[in-house]
Amino acid sequence: MISLLPSSGIKNIARMAVLAAGFCFTMAAEAAAPLKIGYSDWPGWVAWQVAIEKGWFKEAGVDVKFDWFDYSASMNAFSAGKIDAVTVTNGDALVTAAGGAKNVMIIVTDYSNGNDMIVGKPGIKSLKDLKGKKIGLELGLVEHLLLLNGLQKAGLKESDVTLVNTPTNETPQALASGDLAAIGAWQPNSGEAMKRVPGAKPIYTSADEPGLIYDVLTVSPASLSSRRADWEKVVKVWAKVVDYINDPKTQPDAVKIMAARVGIKPEAYLPLLKGTRLLTLDEGKAIMVKADGFKSLYGSSKIVDDFNVKNAIYKKPQDLNKAIDPTLVSK
Template identity: 35%
Template structure:
């Protein structure tokens, strides 16, 4: 399972789709919409929504599609094979760079510790990574976190040996002692930390707001079927309320979907800050999301993860969180 985007591969797919490759047009005359999600604690509430019938209560027929590969979910949205997806702001910007037409309609969460740079025993800081081998999924948010951490320590990627691997393989390679450090996200941080003496030397908590996660929809869906998007957004907040009132049952559902024990799942809570309706409205209205998008876009370009800064027009659509009754 991977949570983050291999940019080069996605650009090829998006450009192919733009050139006329067969795909199912988003917003085609079908009552049901397909919502994608993958392995990340801030997205498992969608499983609760499905099992508790909360989509139907809000008048939307949803095919909830779980992707073992996060990258596959990004490709599916970019090519019109699903209508909506759970993905990061970084990866949304990368998709837009490739020509995709997408818009952010909801902030699920901010990563506040569940993305980590984990090093073996004997390496106690990011500075200690100089000359060492570090694995992460290339062009992904954990690659982005690694670059942020290196820059803060006065280093660049040229100061390390970077080993590009899918996140699950990277965590496994680190656990096996094949690399000195790894960039990974929960639940794969659990795997990496099974190496005796290993510890996180940098996390997303060190870079507040750098890794926001969202519900992202095609712009065609947002313009042609806004009532459906409104229903998805309303369902999210109803789901959070249900989880708050039924914590034990909700944790059982989400841990099962994650493939981890309930105890392990509980440990992810502090590393993912779920955004309330008030948090969402503030994020959209204050300009903080726009500022973060500009910072990420600039960093992607400066670090060579994108050839050009993506256009931000139409990226953020606040009307759906504004349309939810308090």
């Protein structure tokens, strides 16, 4: 057969065919690759370990690889594009986005229900006793916001106390040093502080303000767009996780799995789990409705966003409509 196209036309068609084949290969490779999720030591995120060990992702028809990190390292990995999703607080999801790693919150896994604490040394009985005193916490993180919220309720201002910037994992020894009247930390650091300082006790916790600290699974927009059906399957697996942990018949097995992940005994892990309010999909759906205040993920995130801008953690408010996608929990 004699070609009627010039040789240059034939070359262009061939080139286009090669490019198209390469594009299809890339798309197929992305579809075949497992979703990569970074998780860390918080009961609402360790809960995923139950699904991992029970093989529920495979049953749901989705390939998922969970990578274990220290908390800050998980956010760094997400920002570097090494993972597709990460488990963080709603406030830290906004901080990560402001730093350039845009993300979309698709599940509210839980809210802190007592595990985040302001711990006072012996003799400090309430937040009012902190007036004129030093408090050690990590400036700009959730304990800072927790303290400010508590101070406002107690009729005090931030200027009524002296904040000492203290890495969260160093708060136990900081309280033990005797230089501070209180520290702000989450479990297990808050519990360790009370062990080191006999008589120290929580004087204000996240249980006093449910919804101030929501914990979420947040996904890169590119992964959510290209693998939406797979992320919907991940969301459905979460429903099984919560049911298994909350069922009195299966909770002991779930706690055993979670405790083994972090290297402690089940009886020591159970109190940590009780300080975390795991949320079913229906409960998460109700929270992911636009409203003001801490009962809504939007309202809570707006409060955190205002806090972050005021404290120069980032300069411009984040677009919450792009930061939250409530539709996957509604499927």
